[in-house]
Amino acid sequence: ExxxxxxxxxxxxxxxxxKSLKCEQHLGHNAMYWYKQSAKKPLELMFVYSLEERVENxxxxxxxxPECPNSxxxxxxLHTLQPEDSALYLCASSQDVRxxxxxxxxxxxxxxLTVT
Amino acid sequence: QxxxxxxxxxxxVPEGAIASLNCTYSDRGSQSFFWYRxxxxxxxxxxxxxxxxxxxxxxxxxxxxxxxxQYVSLLIRDSQPSDSATYLCAVNWxxxxxxxxxxxxxxxxxxx
Numbered sequence: 001e002x003x004x005x006x007x008x009x010x011x012x013x014x015x016x017x018x019k020s021l022k023c024e025q026h027l028g029h030n031a032m033y034w035y036k037q038s039a040k041k042p043l044e045l046m047f048v049y050s051l052e053e054r055v056e057n058x059x060x061x062x063x064x065x066p067e068c069p070n071s072x073x074x075x076x077x078l079h080t081l082q083p084e085d086s087a088l089y090l091c092a093s094s095q096d097v098r099x100x101x102x103x104x105x106x107x108x109x110x111x112x113l114t115v116t
Numbered sequence: 117q118x119x120x121x122x123x124x125x126x127x128x129v130p131e132g133a134i135a136s137l138n139c140t141y142s143d144r145g146s147q148s149f150f151w152y153r154x155x156x157x158x159x160x161x162x163x164x165x166x167x168x169x170x171x172x173x174x175x176x177x178x179x180x181x182x183x184x185x186q187y188v189s190l191l192i193r194d195s196q197p198s199d200s201a202t203y204l205c206a207v208n209w210x211x212x213x214x215x216x217x218x219x220x221x222x223x224x225x226x227x228x
Contacts, residue, residue: 042120043160043204043218056215090159098208104150105206105216107159 004108006091012114021076021111023091031097032074037088050097081115088112120207122219130227135192137222139205148208149188155201195226
């Protein structure tokens with residue numbers, strides 16, 4: 001496997017369910033991210049991890065809980081979500097968090113989440 | 117306030133024409149600028165990055181940066197129907213680790 005892989009590709013869950021999204025990067029990068037993409041809105045940064053430490057948390061509701069056990073894996077644990085949380089959730093990685101010429105973002109294919 | 121503005125489009129150009137996509141940003145201290153292409157139902161993919169004022173060319177793509185005007189653009193020469201996608205402008209945010217700010221994207225349609 002190469003690049004950034006996300007599972008599952010699609011997820012439908014009820015508001016009382018608990019589920020997790022998984023991301024794995026095979027690029028040797030040190031930084032990993034969760035982004036949310038909703039219709040007609042810009043990509044929203046949710047969480048940033050650098051060398052397994054969280055460095056940015058953009059006021060995300062506590063019903064979203066990230067976990068980064070090592071620099072290659074990232075999870076997003078979901079519980080008691082709302083219908084407005086339905087969106088495309090994208091994982092990304094980069095060499096580091098500076099976003100200079102050596103460190104662009106590489107995205108996974110995303111998880112299309114529907115909350116019913 | 118962190119803002120990256122793009123015209124949402126759709127921008128429609130005939131095949132073979134030049135497509136011009138524009139982006140403005142509000143943070144004068146921003147130093148890294150990126151253009152991502154996103155096909156419908158797919159994830160964004162990086163097509164250009166630029167860090168210095170002026171033009172940067174890569175094949176049919178040219179990125180232009182003017183930091184004084186806080187303006188970055190992407191030109192696509194000899195547009196092809198396969199270029200039809202949404203183009204996202206992204207700008208790094210000074211003082212915030214890992215925080216790339218994205219615009220809403222411009223939808224480009226290239227008509228055969």
